[in-house]
Structure formats: structure tokens, C-alpha cells
Amino acid sequence: MARAASTKGQTRIQREKTEEILEAALEVFATYGFRGATIDQIALQSGLSKPNILYYFDGKEAIHAKLLSRLLTTWLEPLKHLGDSDNPVDEICAYVARKLAMSRDYPRESRLFANEIIQGAPRILTELKGQLKTLTDEKAALIQNWCDAGLIKPIDPYHLIFSIWATTQHYADFDVQVCAVLSDKADSRFDQAAAFLDNMYRATLTH
């Protein structure tokens, strides 16, 4: 009965196993997408038996849903921190740096999200049109104010945000391709990317 839907009233063992399952599931869902992932793979990855996994979660869908709901919070965090500042260029570049660091430190989360969106976001569309849109509207208005005040060059704030998402997440989602192209120079790819992106956004935003 102690299903993992609620995080309260669990024993230590239960919490740990739930975490192990989610950790393994993240790996599998991020790699194969929802439909391509199997509980067998999650079982193998976590070292638990398949029925044991289904004891803790009400099926494949429930595991995926849990991962997605956690993800969205983490994912929007860097953008939430984009605040008012008398140096908007630094503020935006700091956001770019935070977002790139997330691609470096949480590539699986990035891929989980990418898989979901590419596949048409069937299980997260509501949140995109709600939480994500609201937050983006708010930050786009802030950027627009900076434009109007002449603090940065006039640009479309929405597409600026899109381009930041695209360029930073690229280093998580397309990591295999980046490494294939850079080959022996791939080790320092995140440092190179940080320098390049900082440079590009400064050029784009500074008068």
C-alpha cells in the first residue's frame, strides 16, 4: 500500500529504493524516450526485480510522470533567477552560464526533456502552456524593458530566450555529435562553449 505517489510516511528503505528506481529510470527514459524505454531495462539498471519496481510505482507511466514533474521545477530554476539589474548584459550572460552548467551537470535531465518535447510533449503540454509560458512571458517583458530603456540593443526577447535554450541544451542533447566533431579537443568542450557563448551574447546585446 505504501506507494511512492506520496513522499510522506515512508520508511528509509522505501525512500532509498524509490530513489534508486528513479535514478535508473532517468537513465533509461533519457536514452530511449517513453515508448522506447522498458521496465526490464530499468530493472536491469537499478538491480531490482521488475515486480519490485511495480510494487513501488503504479506502472511505467507513473515513473515517467514522477520524473517529469521533478524535472520541470529544476529546469525552470535558472530562468527564475534572471532578475532586474543595472547591468542586463552581465545578468543575461550569467543566465547563459547557469544554463550551460546544467547541461554539463544534468545531461540526462536535458535529454529526458528533449525526448518529451520532440515527441510532441503529450505528457507535459499543459505545463508548457502554463508554468513555462507564464515564466517566459514575465522574463521576456523584463528583457523588453531593458531594450526600451536602451540598456541593451533592441532584440526580440522571446527568440533571445529560445536561442539561449537551444545553444546551451545542445551541449547535453547533442553531446555525441559535439564529441564526434571535436574528437581530441572534446575534453574541454564546455569551457570552449562557455567562452564562445559569453562572447556571442555580449556582441548581440551590447550597444
Place this chain on the structure above:
Amino acid sequence: MARAASTKGQTRIQREKTEEILEAALEVFATYGFRGATIDQIALQSGLSKPNILYYFDGKEAIHAKLLSRLLTTWLEPLKHLGDSDNPVDEICAYVARKLAMSRDYPRESRLFANEIIQGAPRILTELKGQLKTLTDEKAALIQNWCDAGLIKPIDPYHLIFSIWATTQHYADFDVQVCAVLSDKADSRFDQAAAFLDNMYRATLTH
């Protein structure tokens, strides 16, 4: 016996059916990735029966392989056209525009590619390290020459190319998200993107 592996010596009917299958398969693979896609879905989408599809192709893997091999050629085409010019900024911006147009006109191809890369590129890694790397090296060298000649601002040519791939393909791969955020302004998203990207890359490259 007349398997679709070779395109030669086929009747008109055979070519047509092969095309119908590939068309349907593109839709399905682009949406669900290799593992998530099923021949049932391809059958439903194409209106052909499942055994009939397996008559024309040697299994699911063969259909996917055929799509990928076609894709790579189309996909590298815009970059191949990046040639020497006495106005490198225009030349690069023209490449950006071509690449964005491909996201608009061939979103399914973009998603097929994205799915493959996100999942670790198991069926295309060789081509990435071969064809793609060779071409990218060549064009990166060209861009580096422009930098050295002082025709554009000094930048890392590889990460410039990565950023172009990221920003343009984003409008195909993450279209659902872009539309969710832009809502009523989504209709002209490709025109807005074209203007924004042209502006950004000019700022990044022009002295």
C-alpha cells in the same frame, strides 16, 4: 525478390510503394525514435499491411537505415554550400537562413536526426565521425581563415557552427514548445526567428 535495398530495376509500383512506406516511416520514427516506433504504426500511417511492408524492406532496422542514409546527404547539403566569399558575414548568414528554412520545410527529418543523436547515435556514429567531421573540419578551417584575415571577429569556428545547428534546428525539434510559449504569435515564428538570428550572427561576426 525485388527488395528495396537497391533502387534499380524496380517497377513503378514498387518505387511508389517504397516511397509511401518511407514517407510513413519518417513520420513515425521522427515522433517515437527507433525503439518507440512500431511497424504497426507505419502500416497504419501508410495504409499498407504489415506483411506487405516487410516484403519491401528487410525489417524495421532496414527502413530506418534507409531513412538515415538519405537524411545525411540532405542534411549536410546547406553546409557544403558554405563557400569562400569576400563577404563572409553575408555568407554565414545565408547559411543560417538556409538551415532555418530546412527546419521549416523538413521538420520531420530534423526530428529523426535529433532522436538518433539524443539516443547516442548507435546507427549513425560512424558517419558522424567520418563525413560530418570531415566536412565540419573543412568549413571550420575556412571560417578560421576569415578570422585570421580580419574579415570577421575572432571566434571559435567549431562552436559557431554548433550554435548555428542548435538555434536553427531548435525551431523544428522544439516546435511544440516554441508554439506553446508564443501562443497567438506563433504563426510567424519562422520569420521572427530569421530576423533574430540574422541580427545575432551579424553582431557576433561583424567588427
Place this chain on the structure above:
DNA sequence: GTCTATACTGTGATAGAC
């Protein structure tokens, strides 16, 4: 050359022993 019927495997989920 195309279809119906079917074999065989992988997958999600459950029952019941411990």
C-alpha cells in the same frame, strides 16, 4: 506481388509463495 494466418519474442502487469 500481395494478402491471411500464424509462429515466436519481448513487454507490462499480476498472483501467490516466502
Place this chain on the structure above:
DNA sequence: GTCTATCACAGTATAGAC
């Protein structure tokens, strides 16, 4: 609370009629 055994079904693929 966890495991073994197993079911029902979906999925790939093939055999053989037409």
C-alpha cells in the same frame, strides 16, 4: 516487503495461399 512464476498482449517476422 520482495521474489518466482506466469499471464495476456503487442510486436517482429515468416510461411504459404492466392
